[in-house]
Amino acid sequence: MPLKTVEYGSHGAQRLDxxxxxFTLWAPDAFYVSLELRDGRSLPLIPQADGWFALEIPCPAGTRYRFNIDGELEVPDPASRAQDGGLAGWSVVVxxxxxxxxxxxxxGRPWQEAVIYEVHVGAMGGYANVARHLPRLAEMGVTAIELMPLAQCQGQRNWGYDGALLYAPHDSYGSPQALKQLIDDAHGLGLMVMLxxxxxxFGPEGNYLSRYASPFFRKDSHTPWGAAIDYQRPPVRDFFIDNALMWLLEYRFDGLRLDAVHAIDDPAFLHQLAHQVRRHTAPDRHVWLTLENEFNQAGLLEKSFDAQWNDDGHNTLHVLLTGETDAYYAEFADNPTQKLARCLSQGFVFQGEDNRHGVARGEPSGHLPPSAFVLFLQNHDQIGNRAAGERLHHLCAPQALRAATALLLLxxxxxxxxxxxxxxxxxPFLFFTDYTGELADAVREGRRKEFAEFSTFASPDAHSTVADPNAPETFARSRPDFRVPERGPRxxxxxxxxxxxxxxxQQIVPRLEGSQALGSKVLAEGAVTASWRLGDASVLHITVxxxxxxxxxxAPLAQPVLFQTPPDMTLDVQQHQRLVPYSALVSLVPPPTLSPLMESAHE
Structure with a gap:
């Protein structure tokens, strides 16, 4: 007799009482599936309709198990909630x-209050050590921490984007209970936690779906990582939606950031995922969904998702701050100041224009609120995808970084x-993995080839200086020392x-709800002024x-200065001012006064 189904949590080992x-497995290519328990028992799963196999047994939490496919291959549960011994170990009933x-x-907290601090849990020493940093982050003004991916992958060290078992938090960081305690501690300090x-x-090692569930993947479409996933099939679609719900409902994360949805390229699936999240979370709870999306699809931000990481903003600022124009920065080499002005007033820089490959990219975004865009000067990608992993303060003038930081945070x-x-x-923050054998060689060589577009690594000899991702010292070098001297640049x-x-x-967040851009304009090469009408009708001006x-x-008359750098920059009696190199001027005009500058400002 078929087992009853549930609306949420159909994949994997589900505690009934x-x-x-x-135990449930979708294995449409398998003839026979058995449950292998560490106590030596082997129990056949009962075939169900549409390629499902299931079995209900007396079984306590903590039970170790695997699945056997056709008597030939033992595999971990693809929806394992925890692993004992990594990918090669036992799945654990949780x-x-x-x-x-x-x-x-x-x-949770309203989205406009978000100040996001991105962390790699492993580089910070695991869940317990991340928790030790929470009080200082909350005191500093951070309101959300965002954890790089946690899904179980091969080895002890990995950025997290090679996850093979998406439901299982990586066992080298701590137990599922330790992850929940980290989130609980954060909530006690008023901090949101995003994932x-x-x-x-899926990662290149430890995933066996193609062996027993080949319909999980498409034969007619490929991504940089292999065959594309077929999100149109209900078991596949539900696998990812259920995973999102697990993080939000069981672990109580406050939001998710979906990596590289341009490689998903299925807006219908993305809208459905967002709909199911809203449907299953309480209406009085703040849950935030954000994206990384090279396609700059404003339509996803109109209906389903709250914000997108604005790579356009980062790339433009990076070119202006460093002068680098290699590889993907080449798209921002022409008229970067105009591109910054467009970013500040409309969000995306590319809104349908051709990219460097001659392909149209982006959709109009000027109608979206400023909160639809997550701005950053650097993140794990933009640091770690440099050959030497240098941070921005190694690449530009310190005064310029101060001015850009004012723009970022205000x-x-x-x-x-x-x-x-x-x-x-x-x-530095370097790219690191923990692979061995041929896969380690392939990752190492692939990493060196990635820098072929960068002029400083054009010669084969230069490639040898790229850090080996699999070397333990590469990971060790990437762990920041948070001890700050009493004096000096840090x-x-x-x-x-x-x-x-x-x-x-104090001054910006209480006014952010209902904000809209008023305009921006270029003052000179590298210099831009922009303004926004905030929700209480006050006007924020930022000039960099x-x-x-x-x-x-x-400078506009009667413009109260909120912040300026350098601090000794002054106005004369006629309000005439020269913006000194590497400077920022931020002012907040209370309602109902409007600045004459922005009445005529234009992009």
């Missing part, structure tokens, strides 16, 4: 109610920064972050000069 567990929440009434999830591919867009940015951590950077975040919390040249500028 204190004594019974149902009771989702095994943690007593100390802050069960936490509802980066990868639904566009604009109405949602700011994000990477662990260590706040104190100019000297350590202390000055930390003081700047603390000051700007205090200003944001990221060039090494002074720029003529007429």
């Amino acid at each position: 204190a004594h019974h567990t149902r 009771d989702p109610r095994d943690y007593h929440w100390r802050h069960p009434h936490w509802k 980066d999830v990868v639904y566009n591919h 604009s109405p867009m949602i700011p994000l920064f990477f662990m260590g940015d706040e104190s100019a951590a000297p350590e 202390r000055e950077m930390l003081t700047l972050y603390q000051h700007l975040l205090a200003l944001r919390q 000069n990221l060039s090494g040249q002074s720029v003529p500028f007429v």
